[in-house]
Amino acid sequence: MTIYKAPLDDQRFTLFDLLGAEAILTRLQGGAEHSRDLLDAVLEEAGKLSEQVLAPTNASGDAEGCHYDKATHAVTTPKGFKEAFKAFSEGGWAGLTAKEEFGGQALPNVIGTSTTELFQSGNLSWSLYPLLSEGACHAMELHGTEAQQHTYMKPIVEGRWTGTMCLTEPQAGSDLGLLKTRAEPNADGSYAISGTKIFISAGEHDMAENIVHLVLARLPDAPAGSRGISMFIVPKFKVDANGSLGERNQAYAGAIEHKMGLKGSATCVMNFDGAEGYLIGQPHKGLAAMFTMMNAARLSVGVQGLALAERAWQNSLNYARERLQGRALSGAKFPDKAADNLLVQPDVRRMLLTQRAFVEASRALLYYTALQTDIEARGTSEDERRHASELVAFLIPIAKGVVTELAQECTKEALQVYGGHGYIGENGMEQFVRDARIITLYEGTTGIQAADLLGRKILQLQGVGFKHFVAEIGAFCKTHAGDTKLAALIAPLAILAKEWGELTQSLAQRVQANPEELGAAAADYLWYSGYVTLAYFWARAVAAAEAGTQSEAFKQAKRDTAAFYFARLLPRTLMHKAAMVSGAGTIADIA
Amino acid sequence: MTIYKAPLDDQRFTLFDLLGAEAILTRLQGGAEHSRDLLDAVLEEAGKLSEQVLAPTNASGDAEGCHYDKATHAVTTPKGFKEAFKAFSEGGWAGLTAKEEFGGQALPNVIGTSTTELFQSGNLSWSLYPLLSEGACHAMELHGTEAQQHTYMKPIVEGRWTGTMCLTEPQAGSDLGLLKTRAEPNADGSYAISGTKIFISAGEHDMAENIVHLVLARLPDAPAGSRGISMFIVPKFKVDANGSLGERNQAYAGAIEHKMGLKGSATCVMNFDGAEGYLIGQPHKGLAAMFTMMNAARLSVGVQGLALAERAWQNSLNYARERLQGRALSGAKFPDKAADNLLVQPDVRRMLLTQRAFVEASRALLYYTALQTDIEARGTSEDERRHASELVAFLIPIAKGVVTELAQECTKEALQVYGGHGYIGENGMEQFVRDARIITLYEGTTGIQAADLLGRKILQLQGVGFKHFVAEIGAFCKTHAGDTKLAALIAPLAILAKEWGELTQSLAQRVQANPEELGAAAADYLWYSGYVTLAYFWARAVAAAEAGTQSEAFKQAKRDTAAFYFARLLPRTLMHKAAMVSGAGTIADIA
Known part of the structure; x- marks a missing residue:
């Protein structure tokens, strides 16, 4: 058994003494309220969540790992992960740095970084689920339409859904220009996404109602290489106009990897088999959009x-x-x-x-x-x-x-x-x-x-x-x-x-x-x-x-x-x- | 799946070109026959054993691990380990560098080292079983009586038994002076050994008929610290005058460790509960004897x-x-x-x-x-x-x-x-x-x-x-x-x-x-x-x-x-x- 105590003293020293964060943050746009007192209180609460809820699941999550059910394509996360995610969501941590218009708290990134440190020390495997969500939100905030943000991003900020980033394919790792996943236009303006992605963290799990995949794929007229890649929103469950979950999309986990570590984090092979997807950002500019995150x-x-x-x-x-x-x-x-x-x-x-x-x-x-x-x-x-x-x-x-x-x-x-x-x-x-x-x-x-x-x-x-x-x-x-x-x-x-x-x-x-x-x-x-x-x-x-x-x-x-x-x-x-x-x-x- | 090819070219280059081993070995006492041709042939055979028998068990042995049965205190090694040990023994590898009088082949240590490299590349976990045996043989060769050598060492050299070295205790690792295991004299000249040893590689397994433990313990009159430690032979099964196996000794594995790696190697907690043991070497000189190995x-x-x-x-x-x-x-x-x-x-x-x-x-x-x-x-x-x-x-x-x-x-x-x-x-x-x-x-x-x-x-x-x-x-x-x-x-x-x-x-x-x-x-x-x-x-x-x-x-x-x-x-x-x-x-x- 390992110990963990939130290193609040050194975090505060670093933030306020070494970096002078209070003086900087409070003079930034929208930063008037970001006083040391407020930020201190946030850190302290994050420390408690990490010490009391996350840290105890770290070793047990490693021992138990994630489990994949071939019949249903479902992934079960280790004991305590769901409950931790619930506590995280209820504490408002999922939207800590997100804009208020999306239900976030608009706190500075440096505070998001400090609390992320605490959560990751508590249980790195677990913390990958919210981390991927944050990345997906960033992408939608920067590149999504208002409707896309409202439909797919807000529920993540509220801690009800999670997100993923689907980049890697077996033949395309560091060299994404080689990726093959295809996006065929449907009559209704959506796209049929087909291909296999690997190494998809949080690709499938049992902690949230829905999962929003951001998938890189090629349109039919795409140029070869990295300049022919577009980004698509592909939800696990399709979403209707009023935000209710509808039909299951053709986006299934085909397997989870057995890894050296990070065993509580589900690393999925994701099969998109004509899954319904929605272009986000400009055609062929998907890689550039991904790079902004x-x-x-x-x-x-x-x-x-x-x-x-x-x-x-x-x-x-x-x-x-x-x-x-x-x-x-x-x-x-x-x-x-x-x-x-x-x-x-x-x-x-x-x-x-x-x-x-x-x-x-x-x-x-x-x-x-x-x-x-x-x-x-x-x-x-x-x-x-x-x-x-x-x-x-x-x-x-x-x-x-x-x-x-x-x-x-x-x-x-x-x-x-x-x-x-x-x-x-x-x-x-x-x-x-x-x-x-x-x-x-x-x-x-x-x-x-x-x-x-x-x-x-x-x-x-x-x-x-x-x-x-x-x-x-x-x-x-x-x-x-x-x-x-x-x-x-x-x-x-x-x-x-x-x-x-x-x-x-x-x-x-x-x-x-x-x-x-x-x-x-x-x-x-x-x-x-x-x-x-x-x-x-x-x-x-x-x-x-x-x-x-x-x-x-x-x-x-x-x-x-x-x-x-x-x-x-x-x-x-x-x-x-x-x-x-x-x-x-x-x-x-x-x- | 990983590949492995015995690096014979570089081994030969190192031995014969870089180190000039042939000229040196053939002029040493008893080395007349240690020609390059002979040594080359030995290396080649070892390479085959490693590539064909050991290397294929490496990943599967890691995945399967060793299993401990609480009821019988027995340890089961992964699939293929027993068979590999049989091939190893039958090939005469267990006695490669041991003296001829004990049934060995008296080949040079440098050849033992080269073949050991090959076996360890093939399957490091597996190779720990013969390695510990070799250590135990060294100890008995240097410090045992002729009778002890005949009874306990020869069967190891012949590849029928294996050996261990029992040093570490929970409170005594780098600092062996702290060890507590006791040796009480019995009326017949033997000793009753009591204590718990940890981290005992090959302490229990299913690959050989008997296991010879070399155990560090304290005699009743022992001075404190590292100058009061003696060494004892403690066989798993007692051995009668003609070398037949007798009664089970009170030396049982109490558990095996779950380790980061080396999962095919059984790392045992060994409980000695009044086990019959025989002093090897001088009283209180056990640590010095251990250090010679x-x-x-x-x-x-x-x-x-x-x-x-x-x-x-x-x-x-x-x-x-x-x-x-x-x-x-x-x-x-x-x-x-x-x-x-x-x-x-x-x-x-x-x-x-x-x-x-x-x-x-x-x-x-x-x-x-x-x-x-x-x-x-x-x-x-x-x-x-x-x-x-x-x-x-x-x-x-x-x-x-x-x-x-x-x-x-x-x-x-x-x-x-x-x-x-x-x-x-x-x-x-x-x-x-x-x-x-x-x-x-x-x-x-x-x-x-x-x-x-x-x-x-x-x-x-x-x-x-x-x-x-x-x-x-x-x-x-x-x-x-x-x-x-x-x-x-x-x-x-x-x-x-x-x-x-x-x-x-x-x-x-x-x-x-x-x-x-x-x-x-x-x-x-x-x-x-x-x-x-x-x-x-x-x-x-x-x-x-x-x-x-x-x-x-x-x-x-x-x-x-x-x-x-x-x-x-x-x-x-x-x-x-x-x-x-x-x-x-x-x-x-x-x-």
Whole structure:
């Protein structure tokens, strides 16, 4: 059995001390009421729901898994999932960040991100059901007609229905241009959708009355490749004019996958067999429409990394404190006990501090990025919104790519602290490792994030977001130049920010000469960027802690973890720099 | 379904070209017949057994797992395991390296290591049953009386029985000094053993007629701590004077663990309830006796890492070749197909070359170490044997600690190449990740290996093995100083070998002043040592390939992978160096 306690102290510190979220949110359009008091209360309630309702279903949901009935095509979710969804819906969480006109509460994305972290820590498998719904709502909000929004989106915001995103096909994963699902026009303006989609999270389940699938498919006259894809709304049950459920649509789950982890999340093969669907957005513009939701989806997956790592870290710290084994190198620390606890071992503390350093800095990065999406959406000037939008575009591949990879390292280290006991199912640590293994794969593999960062955000968009971010780091370093409490952090950060710029510049030139250099450098560039980014947030964390009103123990933990990060994790930039400057020539062809 | 093909070409290259095993083995005591032809034939047969009998049971064994019957305390192994064990026994594999007087074939350890790799690649769970037997035989060979060897060891060598090692208790894992199992003398000279052992691999199963447990326990007059532990033989069925099985002993499996992986291996809770046992070796010297087997056991676990990584890498290469998705950055490479294969992506090749670089250099390191154990056992002079013994002692923590950690990285990358499909059970890649997760935990966690390397092998033993190894690298660099084909490898290797010595020296001084520095530096020192060691074996591989008779494609792959390793993986030494020189002060106390 694992423990979980909502990390409200660090969430609040990150939101209000480190990021100054209250001052920013309350001056945004429609943000007058988003005071710290309100947001604090929301966080606290989300923490309760996670601790009391979701967390207890995590291990049991993994053990039980989802079940598929071949005869009825029905999927049964694990015990407690339905009830949790009911509590979630009744608490209004499904519409937390949705607009009020759709029944939502219009709270900032950064609060949605913070509560999502809590829910995902509680039970990641379960949290995928509302997450996919949120994605579907985004799509309908941006691209749907008013009638579509009213009919298909509102019930999701109200927590009565859920949604899915149906992209992947067996032959079309990272390369969606290869997809084959067809959409034939019907006489009544609707379309008959036919094809098979795989890896459809929440594709079928027993938690809601209806499921709204957003399906990518090709119209008869579609151009080949990614420019010939359209998006369709395909409800599980057809809906009549007054919102009542009608006939069952020809959209059935054909199987569920047996996966390494995330076993409470139904990953469906979806068969569309002439299912009735409705075009949403422009013909052939479906992929572009789907990409407008990509930032939110990728940010959420980054948050999944944080959520798993946070819970794993809480448990490994707890275990290291309680497990008595061996003695301190410099003599017994608990001489009246049979052995010292694991915390006296520097190597165990190294594993714990590694987790803490990644968890807390990842939180800062993810919340920062979410806050920028609030500014992007509701900033008071065009300039401000564009600036935020460019920052978001730049940071998303880092927030998704690096945080999910680090979460794998963190859950691995958390298990390692347990020794052989970590390998035993009932101790719960191995579930975190298994659950975490998906997050570097879905919503774009790490390789895709790396290519997006270097290829699109740096080269195609000429690094506009990168320049904003480096300028921000520069300004921060300048502000704190004389601050002796931060001196050990500011000096190396300033040097790295400069080096980051130079490396970026020289890579850009190299790719101009040989496009293969992009693929050869992208992963190491992503990692390098990630470590520098987290260094910046560690420096900000210490600055915020020094200025804050937290306990001395809280502040000292921030100082210690920052020092650890700079001394022992940030030097990873050295190897990534060496690897990327070695060039495409060091990655030979393979026949 | 995964593929597996015995990597005989690379095994032979490593043994005979890189390590020159034939010349060494045939000049050792009793080695006259250990010609390349003989050893080649053994390898080929082992490869067939693995490919044809073991490999097909790997996925099914994982899916089925072991089953425990509470009523009878019996454990049923997965379908095919019994039959595989029969084939293994009938082929004489159980006694491959055992002395002829016990019915063994007295083949060199390096051949035992090579065949073990093959069996472990075929089915790691299955291979644990013979592995534990081998450990028990070692113990009896070194510490048993002639009668004990005849009664309990010979049937294991003949493949009729199996053995176990019963060390761990719930409160005593890394710290065996805490163990509580008691041994009360009986009137007949035997002992009544009482206590509970956990994590006992092969503790109970249905593959053999009898099981010989080697159990650590305390005599009534035993001093506290690790100096009061004795070792006992406790057979499942008692054995009469002529070797027939008698009464069932009070040694029962109380449960089997539900683990993350290795599901075909029965990990038992063993309850000894006044079970009849026989002292083996000296009273209170049981831990020391157990430690004499530690090198062999740890080397075998290192080989498990190699075995899993090899099979995972074969599959990911195969998948990257066959999966069509996306296009090359510099234009379509397969314009007549719907998409290019994954191999055209430099980032995919980076993941593949990472695996290959670690797999092949790990093989060289493990076989080299095994060859040293042959010299240690059968060298022609005391000096030669001592030199080899010191090298082995030094290399074991690297061979176990680093290779098992790298295997986790390799299996993770192998899965990553599959994208989302890697997460699906039926594709088999996730099993490798789950199976691999144990190997950094059992037979001493990575932290224990690191402490053994720096604390015992470097500091306590004054780095005697380290000095031999660095001298060997120095001699190799000198020999190849003028070799233009190796110039790009020799220069950085020589620099690193020198730096390794300096770092070791300065760490030793630091630890003198503050013992906590040992724990603070050990893990990074282990990693640093590992990467330099693998660099040495990559340089040797290229030297051997240039001089060898392999195909040009084989040689070019060695050159390419070595170049990749030096450019993109070896720079990891930079971060480990930075971390370890940062000192104990950067790992703060945690309350």
